[in-house]
Amino acid sequence: MRRANTPRMQEQFMRAAGVTLDRSAYWLLRVVGECGRVRLSEVALHDGLDISTVSRQVRELQHAGLVRREGDPSDLRAVLVSLTEDGQHTLARLQQVRLDLFDAILASWPAEDKREFARLLERFAGDYFEQLGGRA
DSSP, X not given: OGGXXXXXXXXXXXXXXXXOXXXXXXXXXXXXXXXXXXXHHHHHHHTTOOHHHHHXXXXXXXXXXXXXXXXXXXXXXXXXXXEOHHHHHHHHHHHHHHHHHHHHHHTTSOHHHHHHXXXXXXXXXXXXXXXXXXXX
């Protein structure tokens, strides 16, 4: 499983999706996609990154037309980030490449094995997040 997150695998996923971005872009697109309009500081907190690092990554995605930045009307010091339509399509392509890989891996598995795998994976994820104190 660790190999799926190696730089080379991330680059392969990007190529397969027809996306030419920095490897960190997928993570950032996914977080913003899950959160909707989100403060830049919350994106940084999500994975314990420095806000300056996230700000630089967001600027790159903004330049590529994948995210938009806007002021937070409730706090003029804060910046909100959201996906553009192109950002939503790019994220969907990247996610589809991963889903296609999973489909290919599971294609030859009997239905009972797939059900058991899903049950155990759901159990593992629940226990994992419980250990983290409910943090995703």
